[in-house]
Amino acid sequence: MKNDRNITNHLMEQIMLGKNRKYKKIRSVTMNKLNFMGWMFILIVMSINIPEVFSAPQTLKDAENKEFKQTVVEEGDSVTVQYSSKDPSGEVFESESIRFRVGMGTAYRGIEKAVLGMKKGETKTIEVSASDGYGETDAGKIVKIPRYRRMPRQKRIALKTFKRRVKEGPIEGKRYALRGIPWPVKILKVEEGKILLDLAPEKESRIPGTIGYTLVTYDEKSVTTTLVTEARVGEKLTTNDGQNATVVAIDNKNITLDFNHPLAGRRVTFDFTLAELTKRATVTIPDLQKWETIDRLSFAELRVKYRELLTFAKPYIVREGIKKLVVPAGVPDIYGQELGIEFSPEKADKMIAILRQFEDKKLDKVQLEAYIRIGERTACEYCCQAKTLVRKDGERACGCAHSYAMRGLAKYLILKHYDKYSEDEILEEINRWKALFFPKQSIQKVIATSMRSDEFDLSILQEMPNMVGGC
Numbered sequence: 001m002k003n004d005r006n007i008t009n010h011l012m013e014q015i016m017l018g019k020n021r022k023y024k025k026i027r028s029v030t031m032n033k034l035n036f037m038g039w040m041f042i043l044i045v046m047s048i049n050i051p052e053v054f055s056a057p058q059t060l061k062d063a064e065n066k067e068f069k070q071t072v073v074e075e076g077d078s079v080t081v082q083y084s085s086k087d088p089s090g091e092v093f094e095s096e097s098i099r100f101r102v103g104m105g106t107a108y109r110g111i112e113k114a115v116l117g118m119k120k121g122e123t124k125t126i127e128v129s130a131s132d133g134y135g136e137t138d139a140g141k142i143v144k145i146p147r148y149r150r151m152p153r154q155k156r157i158a159l160k161t162f163k164r165r166v167k168e169g170p171i172e173g174k175r176y177a178l179r180g181i182p183w184p185v186k187i188l189k190v191e192e193g194k195i196l197l198d199l200a201p202e203k204e205s206r207i208p209g210t211i212g213y214t215l216v217t218y219d220e221k222s223v224t225t226t227l228v229t230e231a232r233v234g235e236k237l238t239t240n241d242g243q244n245a246t247v248v249a250i251d252n253k254n255i256t257l258d259f260n261h262p263l264a265g266r267r268v269t270f271d272f273t274l275a276e277l278t279k280r281a282t283v284t285i286p287d288l289q290k291w292e293t294i295d296r297l298s299f300a301e302l303r304v305k306y307r308e309l310l311t312f313a314k315p316y317i318v319r320e321g322i323k324k325l326v327v328p329a330g331v332p333d334i335y336g337q338e339l340g341i342e343f344s345p346e347k348a349d350k351m352i353a354i355l356r357q358f359e360d361k362k363l364d365k366v367q368l369e370a371y372i373r374i375g376e377r378t379a380c381e382y383c384c385q386a387k388t389l390v391r392k393d394g395e396r397a398c399g400c401a402h403s404y405a406m407r408g409l410a411k412y413l414i415l416k417h418y419d420k421y422s423e424d425e426i427l428e429e430i431n432r433w434k435a436l437f438f439p440k441q442s443i444q445k446v447i448a449t450s451m452r453s454d455e456f457d458l459s460i461l462q463e464m465p466n467m468v469g470g471c
Contacts, residue, residue, distance in 0.1 A: 071119050328436055
């Protein structure tokens with residue numbers, strides 16, 4: 001009985017405990033409902049003022065962000081940075097001022113990345129790896145230039161090869177400009193499917209160059225070129241196409257040039273200041289649609305309006321505009337139809353052959369003086385590295401095919417159209433042909449001398465050949 005009573009008491013305790021738990025659960029649910037209703041009431045009351053409480057600060061924040069963005073560098077902005085670079089020992093290598101458009105890849109990568117978010121007048125010091133500084137050392141930029149070369153005086157080439165390069169002839173006894181040889185070569189004999197060439201120049205000559213001059217001599221069997229130089233190991237040079245090099249070795253056979261930057265492959269410290277900040281322009285030109293058909297614009301229109309063109313947001317239009325502005329196309333006015341010539345890279349060799357035939361024309365005293373004045377103001381520097389087209393006595397200063405064509409054009413215009421072209425206009429025509437022959441270098445020169453490098457996409461340089469036609 002006692003055990004039964006104990007069991008009964010235990011069961012009653014469990015029942016009461018269960019009731020208490022159930023009561024607590026009900027009370028908890030009830031309180032949660034009351035709390036929820038209370039908070040809903042509070043939120044309903046407050047909702048009247050929510051727009052007033054939160055919208056004003058958000059608008060202010062947006063305004064502050066917009067104003068902040070107008071004062072800091074973002075991608076697409078144009079900046080001027082004054083910097084100095086130091087090698088690992090702390091020695092200052094150079095102090096320069098550069099202007100570039102952020103995100104175009106035209107500045108040192110380290111500076112271009114670090115300048116983002118900076119304000120005008122702000123200064124930074126960064127230490128960067130070689131890849132973000134002056135680049136890694138490239139073994140392909142270490143070049144050996146032979147001091148002596150000898151080749152057989154006579155050489156046979158396929159007739160197909162000749163016609164592919166020259167596009168006319170061949171005529172026995174006539175000289176033609178062939179790529180790879182900086183002077184016209186003579187055709188000795190036209191055989192079945194073959195051509196026998198005489199590789200000797202008309203006379204022994206000196207060809208000016210960056211590190212000296214090349215002496216060209218020949219005998220009955222061979223043609224020899226000898227590079228004569230006074231350069232010394234360690235001397236720094238600048239080629240006519242703007243490349244910097246250091247003479248690293250000289251022996252009896254070769255001169256070795258290193259075109260790597262002196263700090264290539266090394267960590268660099270840049271101290272720089274953001275001197276100027278120009279936010280990316282918003283295009284407001286009223287007649288934008290005409291630029292969409294840029295192929296219809298004339299050279300003259302582009303030259304007058306290129307500042308408008310350079311504000312364009314569409315890079316491909318800018319690239320095409322710069323290409324058309326610098327590299328000529330179509331048929332030249334007046335003399336183009338007379339001579340049957342056109343600005344065509346594919347026909348460059350044929351155009352050279354037509355123009356160079358006037359290079360030997362005789363001029364009277366007045367014409368010769370004009371010819372010398374014009375020829376001294378330009379050069380075929382990208383091929384044979386000469387500084388002028390003609391010497392002070394009117395003789396050739398360069399023996400490459402391109403210079404023959406340029407001198408030939410000058411003489412033709414002086415002889416035939418001196419009443420229609422001023423000397424400046426003749427010079428401009430010559431330089432247009434130079435731009436056709438050397439498109440990449442010509443665009444680089446325009447960048448360096450006429451325009452600001454941050455105003456257009458420099459990738460056009462990667463799309464242009466170094467040289468067309470001629471040697």
